[in-house]
Amino acid sequence: MSAAIRTATSADAVAVTELIAQAFEPLGASAYLVPDLSVRREVLAGQFIIMVEHALAVGQVDVIGAASPVAAAVWFDHTAPVPPPPDYDNRLKAATGQWHSRFLHLDEVLESNHPTEPHHFLLFLAVHPDHQNHGLGSALLDHHHTTALGGNPAYLDAASPASRDLYARHGYEGRPPYDIAAGARFWPMWRP
Template sequence: MSSADPQIVPFDRTRTDEVIEVLARAFAQDPFLTTMLPPDRRHDRIRATFDSELTLAMSVPHVIDLVLADPFDVVGVAVWAPPGTAVPGPMATVRALPAAVRAGGRSVGRLAQAWSAIARTRPTQPHWYLATLGVRPDHAGRGIGSALLRHRLATIDADGADAYLEASAPPLVGYYERFGFRSLGEVASSGAPPMTRMWRAR
């Protein structure tokens, strides 16, 4: 794969486990997850976090873009919620609950409260929401994340739409600013490290 011309394809359910593994490895040092999840079996808990997230995302459908190093090897993932995406219904929440419990253990309630507090601060005007962007660590620094952003932002710009995300680590703020996002300030819930709310106007 050339970093200048990555192969970006839409998600299909046969790649679910591979996508979860890529995201778990990409977020192994994420400040929010490493603070909020119990320290034992950390990799398994982060995997379960993204298992739960994908279960919910597929229930309402999100737009999920993948970068492939070859036809069988996912190395980058971006999960977007288009404008007007519905809140997952009760059945989807029930399906996602076992993975959420595996992720948080006895702390699952605190984890859910933290996510809810962050979600309540999201803008109310229509926008594309970047829920997750991750690159497998052994492919970091090759422009894969940038390619994923440019790919979807081209569509967003063509539609004249806005975009929003939460940056979970300070170095990411400058990274997303390169793509036109601007800080709206930090948000944090009890016990969770702050995230930076970022908006990209049309």
């Protein structure tokens, strides 16, 4: 597959959200957030759409795939204050239902580990399972690093050892990992 990268539009929001939910469904953090596998992807997508729509409004969403994205990167520029998504608390509660407290816990832990220095923040990097290990994630990282960083550092929270290793190959340095629950570890990473 060609790695032609384009900037997503609001018309891509649902497809990008579904892609992220599918790619993130097997992660330990996802299993903690929504233990019921039969609804996990749907509930995750309910939270992810809030953040994808917000990134389309105030951040940057890059995708690979003309008709339907097969890879996506969701970035926020934290070199200036980033407002919260509109009506986030109510939307999150409606989207996550009985698992709302787990998503609140995730938000609190992520926020407490987030650096205060100016940086670009990679919230999501997702590649469709059928297209993983073909360089699409690397292409999206390289694209942002060369076109948008402007000499600024970048930060992310890797949610698996495989993603941690991918980011390390792109110049991200590991910080001490933290757990949101048993089996749900994050590896914060900083690219100077």
